[in-house]
Amino acid sequence: MTAPTGTASTGIRPGRAVMLVACISTLVVNANTSAVSILLPSISVDLQTPVSVLQWAVTGYLLVGAAVIVTSGAMGDVFGRRRVFVAGLALFVISCVLIALAQTGLMVVLGRLIQGAAGSTILACGLSLLSVASSGPAQMRAVSLWGAAAAAGAAGGPVIGGVLNELTGWQGLFWIDAAVAAVCIPIAVRGVAESRDPNRPPTIDWAGTALIAGVLVPFVFAMTEGSSWGWLSVPTLACLIVTVLAAVGFVVVERRVASPLIDLNVLRNRQLVTSTWVIFVGAGAIAALSFLLSLYFQDPETLGFSSLTAGLAMLPLAAVVILVAPAVTPLAHRFGTRPVVLGGFLLLTVGFCVLVAVSPSWGYGVFLLPLLAIASGLSLTNGPATSVSTSCVTADQVGQASGVSNMARYVGGAVMTAVVAGIYTTGIADATAEGVPHADALATGFSEACIALAIFAASTIVFAVIAARRPQRPHVVDFAAAAASTTHTLPVAEQPA
Secondary structure, rough: OOEEEEEEEEEOOOOHHHHHHHHHHHHHHHHHHHEEEEEEEEHHHOOOHHHHHHHHHHHHHHHHHHHHHHHHHHHHHHHOOOHHHHHHHHHHHHHHHHHHOOHHHHHHHHHHHHHHHHHHHHHHHHHHHHHHHHOOHHHHHHHHHHHHHHHHHHHHHHHHHHEEEEEEOOHHHHHHHHHHHHHHHHHHHHHHHEEEOOOOOOOHHHHHHHHHHHHHHHHHHHHHHHHHHOOOOOOHHHHEEEHHHHHHHHHHHOOOOOOOOHHHHHOHHHHHHHHHHHHHHHHHHHHHHHHHHHHHHHHHOOOOOOOOHHHHHHHHHHHHHHHHHHHEEEEEEEHHHHHHHHHHHHHHHHHHHOOOOOOOOOOOHHHHHHHHHHHHHHHHHHHHHHHHHHHHHOHHHHHHHHHHHHHOOOOOHHHHHHHHHHHHHHHHHHHHOOOOOOHHHHHHHHHHHHHHHHHHHHHHHHHHHHOOOOOOOOOHHHHHHHHHHOOOOOOOOOOOO
């Protein structure tokens, strides 16, 4: 096995093997996550499955990830981080093969559900392996590279997906991801040292994990199907009642178990709760908007883009979010978090409001300005919210706060994608039933979905009221954490100035 190296002044450097598998795996997982929306129209045509069903390939993935990401980290602490990490890689390979061989849309959805568990496990345990294999400044550099890999994967995913779809068909993405993950397994087994947390009680909060799923799944079903079932119909109300009962049960369980999934005491922190809501909305806005743009841009009645062109068309959105976010860190240090965040929220809300006016006559150039405003707004808000989420708690609560915000990131993506998918499809169906031409019906559905996103964006402005903190002078790891903040919260400790 490769042993960590270094000196007292530089800290312990992680071995090459752990550095390699941690960064490559997070890049692949995040690229896979952001690429799938681009592939949905092609999968829909190839497998003769409605997009309303295939949207569960996105929301289901995120729902399972939300339920598993904290639990998988706990499993690594108890059973061995390398062991659980390798199991996540193996499960990821299986899910990719299952999706690539799928003959029905439901098989794609099933594969993505498995992939949600695998992806969150890889992210949680890969970062843990990297952190325990290093220390001091060398650890900060290693975590920075991990964050950069996460950001690069998220930004490049749509383009990679579009290229592979054009060259190999939509299955190509999953075959290549399976191959890369498979190569990482022997490297991890042979080159990465095993580690556990000897201070953690040897129990896993399985009940809490199940109850998290019990809260999320029926709620997303209600949000997705409520418009067609009827918001006061028995199925919708039944789903919401199950959600409430599961939430009550979760609180009861978390107060009694030895090692709770979430320490409910951290939720008394107003700054943490508010910043978590901002993370929820930011991650949800990115996921939901990517879903909408992929469908709208590739429809023959609107822009008629190929999957590759659609991926390239969304690259400026991802690039601005990833590249501008690190520049926000020194701005917040100089001027304070509040004015930076408030400006971001206003840009975000205005961008969505402009998209509400969408028309079938719009070309890509008309979309570009509001999309860049939305990307800039996300950049100005996501990084500071992520920073506040881990800096507003005590040192022993940073891990819990990071877990809460990462779970919120998955939940936000799942819930908001489900909401806008339901609104989009219902809006199109209602307009079509009224005899509206298909292109106008598509624009109607897109517009109504953007109204919902604008309301979500406006709801986060309250965060600016409490975001009075002026952060310390940023270090390299702070820039990486900001860049990665669209996909993961890096629990960055305060560094000496």
